[in-house]
Amino acid sequence: MTQVGEGQDADESAPPVMTFGAPTAGEILAERYELVEHINNDSAGRLVWRGVDVVLRRPVAVVLRYPGGDSATEMLQAAVAASRVIHPNLVGVYDAIDEGERAYVVREWVDGRSLRELAADGPLDGARATTIGNAVASALAAVHATDMVHGNVHPGTVMISDDGRVVLADARTDGDDSQESDIRAVGGILYFALTGHWPHAEAPLRGATAGHGRAAIPDAVRDATGALAAPRQVRAGVPAYLDDLTMDLLDAEVAPPSSDVLAAELARLDVPADDHYLDNSGPLRFAADTGDEPSPLAAAGGRKVAIGIAGLLAVALVGLLIGISALGGDDKDPQTNPVAQPTSSAPADDASPAPAVGPIKISKAQIIDPDGDRTEVKDADKVFDGDEDEGWETQTYRRAANFGNLKKGMGVWVDLGSERSVKSVQVLLSAQGASAQLFHGTTEHPSTKSGDAQLVAEYQQKPVGRAFEEHDGTTMTFTGFDAEQKYRYLLFWITELPDSDGGYKLGVQEIKVQGS
The missing domain is CATH 3.30.200.20 (Phosphorylase Kinase; domain 1)
Incomplete structure (x- = not known):
């Protein structure tokens, strides 16, 4: 098992390792x-x-x-x-x-092993490649939500643990990096997982340039003009829609989606193999020519993002109905030609994609403190005012990080205004070391001690994602939402406070919700 730093072992182009004062085992x-x-x-x-x-x-x-x-x-x-x-x-x-x-x-x-090591045993199947791409895109969505850039996405920084968890390591950004380059790097990850080759020569993604392990990763397959071969051209069994998605992400002429939208699309595709993952139903986001099948290399350079889902549905419906008409031969009455007079919208309804993911505005918030004296329930609106430098905060507790014997916890309740599909909730905190959980509920309760107690009793039966225990950062991102469920009321519940000024205290600077 190899645990790498920036994702690559040293190669011939790596700088010499300085050993003056180098550490020893046991230090x-x-x-x-x-x-x-x-x-x-x-x-x-x-x-x-x-x-x-x-x-x-x-x-x-x-x-x-x-x-x-x-x-x-x-x-x-x-x-x-x-x-x-x-x-x-x-x-x-x-x-x-x-x-x-x-x-x-x-x-x-x-x-575990890096993706680079894993693919050395052979290219991955479509389902596993999609799972890895989804994990990387989800990680980038969390990074990009803070207006930061990762800048080092490549097969060496994608780690697959022995228990199957996929993690992205070693952010390393400079002025040349952007969120777009991060997103296009996901296309490189998919390409590498599906083929075992890295498309760095045609699209020099961060982390694959000279001095960062170029020699360690095989270049992509290309034709005589240098055009990148699509994954389906390199090996059999790659789903057509995954092939299209990968090549669109690598095509500089195709505007990439945001990282959260890409993560949502890959999550939709990330289904178990026994659910017929390798069929070609795929996303409708990427269009294909309905004419004669072009050569694979020509097709690889010619994919473009569809103008809109309505146009795609219209093309698909027209093509289907033309096929039906052709099968019917001359017996078909031209006056009832379904191409000219479509009478059903059912196919469009069945194929409608998930709405685009974006920020959801919080309509109001309350501080939930069933065991307190109500002195800390002010300033709840500061958690969604867009100002990360000012928020709501607890008082300083002197007895213990878990509020001592005073209370079991306290938190912030937010109302999204209506039932919404939620992708993630990000909570920005004033300090590291807090423990908290996210819950949801269906009922609004009055801002009183008894109302807060009833709310907590109801909501704690419905957790979202995993709890964060004494976590090491100032941002908590909750992503365990059910894609088939709608949410309106959420409760961010704090159970332990970090050290502060000789006691224990925490501020909630901002709560951000992503969804549709």
């Missing part, structure tokens, strides 16, 4: 992180170690760079930014320390 960094085993050196010349957090007794990965100081600024800034985004498909970043002669980042240890 404890920052009086907390014990180094256990040197795993490898990444493509940027950094040392990657397996370690143990001796305080929390959990395995960690430690990525060291020599020297520290100004030369390590980009690495440390990227780690600090990544630590603020908590998501199941992102590797957790625990610490970033500069000691001058060296700097190091401490992050989650993942028992």
Whole structure:
């Protein structure tokens, strides 16, 4: 098992590793992180170690760079930014320390393999490639929701753990990166998973350029003009719609969707293989020529995003009805030609795509405090006013992080105004170390102690996603929503507070909801 740093082992183009003051097994960094085993050196010349957090007794990965100081600024800034985004498909970043002669980042240890290593055994099937693409797009959606960029999406930074979890590691961004380049990199991930080749020469995605493991990943298959071959041209069994999606993401002339829309589309496609995943029903977002089948390489360069779903449905309906008319031969009455006079909208209804995902405006909020004295129920509107620098906050508790014996917890209730399809809820906090959970309900209760108690009793029966326990960032992202269910009322429930000014205190700076 290889735990990589920036996703690539050192190759011939990697800078030399500086070993002055290099650590040894058993050394404890920052009086907390014990180094256990040197795993490898990444493509940027950094040392990657397996370690143990001796305080929390959990395995960690430690990525060291020599020297520290100004030369390590980009690495440390990227780690600090990544630590603020908590998501199941992102590797957790625990610490970033500069000691001058060296700097190091401490992050989650993942028992598993990178996508680069996994695909070395052979290309993946469509279902597994879609699952991986969905996980990466979901991780990027969480990053992009904070207006940040990952900037290092490639087969070496996509990790698949032994229990099947897919995580994206090692954000590393500079001024040349953008959210669009992140999204197009998902096309590269899909292409690599389906073919075992990386399309970096035609579309030099971040993380695949010289000095970052180019020699370690085979280039994509191309024709004599350098045009990229579609995955279906490289190997059999790739679903047509997944082939189209991949090539559209790699086509600079096709505007990519946002990361949350891409994640939603891949989530729709991410179904078990025994549910006939490999049929060609696919998304209607990407159009194909209804004429004669072009050569695969010509088709790879000619795909374009459909102007609108209505146009696609019309084309599909016309093509279907023309086929029916042709089968009917001369017996068909021209006056009842369904092409000229369609009488049913059922096909369009059946094929309608999910609405586009975007921000959902919160209509109102309340502070829920069934065990308190009602002194903390003010300023609830600050959690959705668009100002992340000002929010609602608890008072300072002196007894214990879990409110002591005073209360079981408290939280923020929000009303979306009407029932909506929800994709994610992001909560921006004032400090790290809080524990919280998200719940939903169907009833609005009065803002009184008894009303709050009734609300909590009802809502705690309906959790959304997993609970965050003493999490290491200032952003919590909840994504466990049922795509078939509508939501209106949500409760962000705090159970433990972080250290603050000699006591325990937390502020909720902003709550952001994504959905349709």
